[in-house]
Amino acid sequence: MNDFAISIEGLEKYYGSFKALHGVDLKVNQGEILGFLGPNGAGKTTTIRCILDHIRPQKGIIKVFGINPQAKPQVVHQLTGYLPGELRLEDNFRVEQQLQYFRQLRGNQIEWSYVEELAERLNLDLSRTIKNLSSGNKQKVGIVQALMHKSDLLLLDEPTAGLDPLMQQEVYRLLREAQSNGTTVFFSSHIISEVETLAERVAIIRDGVIVEESMPNQLTGMAIRRVKISFLEPIDPEIFQAIEGVTIVSSRNGKEVIIQVEGNLDRLIKTLAAYPVKDLETASHSLEEIFLKYYESDQEESR
């Protein structure tokens, strides 16, 4: 029994002389929802396309439920539902014809009533012609085709792109339902709130390397916190200098001190116990700030 839905080791991919992936290592547990976060061009889509064997890496090992997609691509595709980041459909087809075509590609093993149910939940009209659909409605067609065969693994590249907030919530519900039925969801996104809402675990990719892999709450918990402390009487701010991981940001007459704390607050609280504290406010960094921290450092390096 393989514990991982996806296992990637040392994945390297070149496009000509450009190195898109610099040794990606990633494990996705079975039945989890993993958010794959990264700025444009970081390697999200390239990684997904390597998993599907649409492109071949120069180095590295990929396993999907223990199966090598390069050796048995069709077996992997049988287990996978895929939504590409730049979805294109046959313009002259009606939605129903397009979905029937996808159904036929899976050997007609899909219950059409389930397709209709998905379309109804996403408010998608099956009788309309693809070319007359808005980008959001085309995205719904993509979501339906990815979900309709109740696969073991969902690979979704920017799943809610172009959808209105109500439909985004419906897609989140559908993905959670799929997960509750045992499906592993691997989705890429650069919408941090989406990852924060949906993902159980987050992997951040930057410049073709996984730079962070954690639970969203752990990731935000590990971050630097800003703490504002108001005292009943003025204190000497130097007391904070002795605490490891604490940096003084500002001090107003020793009665209002703002500090930055890296890691947990245990030592700070114990130190504060000796002083007359009037109020204490903490603000943890959001996933967005953490993501931006990686992104900004990336940009600084490239300058």
Next chain:
Amino acid sequence: MLVELRYTLRHYRGQIIGWGLGLTLYSLLMVSMYSDIAKVDFGALLEYYPQEMLAFFGDSFQAISSPHGYMDLYFFGYMTIIIGIFAVSSGAKLIVKDEEDGLLDLVLSYPKSRSEIFWGRVLGYVVTLILILFISWMSWVLPSGSTSMGLTAGELLRPFWGLLAQLLLFGSFALLLSMIVPASRIASMIVSGLLVANYLTVGLSNINQDLKSIVEYTPLHIYQGGYAILGINWDWLLITSMGALLFLLLAWWRFLNRDLRVAGEGGWKLKEIFSFRK
């Protein structure tokens, strides 16, 4: 494979109807005019034509009163260009257009092998060309009995085999090239250019004998056109068909052994042409 065959035929439905209808109307017009043309003494008329022009079209002008000369001059002679441009354009787009649009990225994520996708589409493409030519053939066969052409359906069918072989040769070459060059339209432009250049040089070689050695082994030089009514040159038909098959096999091999392209990843990548997927 049948799913892709049906998909391709549905995709080309409009083309089959459009080309079929257009060729039917043209063929009906040509058939209806034959009886009148056959009565005209073209010998005296041709004396006034520039010799270079007569030479360009080969023997067809001299044989215009005969069914084979008439059909060669007014139909088969330049249908390699007219339908050929469609065959080349469709061949170049057959797989790569969907790849450029991003649809193939999705289609290949389904549990169908690349071979099934490739050969299903090729089959759909061949059937499309056959249907267009079949409609055209029917529009010659049905009214020809009421004219003085005196040709059987079988005799009328002969030149269509040669035309189909030429269309498949240039179409499959366009398909192969689309797997190598960065965009389907580049493949289409190159092969269309070669097709037109071949047509012109074959005609010009009748005027300038120095060109004979250049065109001797080109596809349109061995194309019989309407003269196939008198008897098919099986060697030439076989060579053309084998050429088409060779191009298809090479295109298939390229499709199996290359990365799928998406927007922004184009490029000539000439050193990757002969690469294998490990």
